[in-house]
Amino acid sequence: MNDSNGTGTDIPDTGAPRREIKSYVLRGGRMTVAQARGVEEVFPRLGLELAQGRLDLKALFGREAPCVVEIGFGMGGSLLDQAMAHPDTDFIGIEVHVAGVGKLLDEADKAGLTNLRVFREDALRVLDEALPADSIDTLQLFFPDPWPKKKHHKRRIVQPEFLARVARVLKPEGRFHMATDWEAYAEHMAEVMEASPLFANTAPEGSVYVPRPEFRPLTKFEQRGERLGHGVWDLIYVNQTGTQPE
Numbered sequence: 001m002n003d004s005n006g007t008g009t010d011i012p013d014t015g016a017p018r019r020e021i022k023s024y025v026l027r028g029g030r031m032t033v034a035q036a037r038g039v040e041e042v043f044p045r046l047g048l049e050l051a052q053g054r055l056d057l058k059a060l061f062g063r064e065a066p067c068v069v070e071i072g073f074g075m076g077g078s079l080l081d082q083a084m085a086h087p088d089t090d091f092i093g094i095e096v097h098v099a100g101v102g103k104l105l106d107e108a109d110k111a112g113l114t115n116l117r118v119f120r121e122d123a124l125r126v127l128d129e130a131l132p133a134d135s136i137d138t139l140q141l142f143f144p145d146p147w148p149k150k151k152h153h154k155r156r157i158v159q160p161e162f163l164a165r166v167a168r169v170l171k172p173e174g175r176f177h178m179a180t181d182w183e184a185y186a187e188h189m190a191e192v193m194e195a196s197p198l199f200a201n202t203a204p205e206g207s208v209y210v211p212r213p214e215f216r217p218l219t220k221f222e223q224r225g226e227r228l229g230h231g232v233w234d235l236i237y238v239n240q241t242g243t244q245p246e
Contacts, residue, residue, distance in 0.1 A: 031098065031102055038104065042106060043120075046105055046108060046109065046116065047119070048092070050119075054131075054132050055131060055132065061114075061117075066088075067089070067136050068089055068092070068139075069093075069136050069169075070093050071139070073094070076100055076101075076104025076108075077219060079104060080104060081217040084111060087115055090116075091116045091117070092116075092117050092119065093116065094119045094121060104116075135169055136169045136171065137171055138176075139169070139176050141177070141179075142179045143181060144156075146182035147185075156185065158193075160195075166239075168241075172239055175236055177234070179212075179216065180232070186233035198240055199239060201237055202237065203236070209234060210236050
């Protein structure tokens with residue numbers, strides 16, 4: 001991808017190890033100057049790697065504060081808005097696509113944010129290897145790939161085995177917030193969540209969906225969808241498990 005104000009820069013995109021759920025396909029391509037700056041200059045300061053082992057969130061951010069983790073932040077606009085709007089909350093983003101990582105880090109650095117860190121990794125590895133048990137207040141999964149073809153449904157990230165990982169890292173009563181603009185995927189999410197003993201729905205009686213919370217920014221993509229009459233479904237569940245073993 002080329003920026004209209006600069007020349008694209010090639011960065012190797014090696015990807016992540018294959019796991020039980022392969023919920024993404026890595027894209028190649030070129031990056032803008034700003035995105036390359038984010039990877040090359042900012043990642044060493046605000047980036048996280050699995051080699052660091054289990055994170056000590058208090059040491060990482062230098063304080064005790066609520067922590068929100070977002071899986072698959074795309075180009076990072078929503079996560080950046082949240083981190084800027086909630087300076088008293090710490091945020092960790094997870095994304096495999098290097099352009100999105102670079103863009104978010106570049107903009108976060110220019111905004112002077114200190115409450116945001118980023119993994120460029122497979123989210124399942126981060127959940128398994130980097131996040132301590134009972135450490136996260138909210139896990140966000142906004143507009144994941146719906147894999148609409150039936151033969152690809154096994155690639156959808158919201159599966160029972162994924163929920164066990166989520167429950168381990170969430171604090172008791174921690175929130176798992178999902179959003180999708182594919183109704184069939186919303187129905188799949190609801191079916192998997194309702195069948196799980198690990199989570200309880202927060203939706204009003206008679207519904208499995210909740211109105212879009214004010215703290216979830218309305219993306220440009222979503223605004224365009226609303227103008228075209230497309231729906232968006234939010235689901236918020238709370239963790240019903242106790243302390244999880246490491």
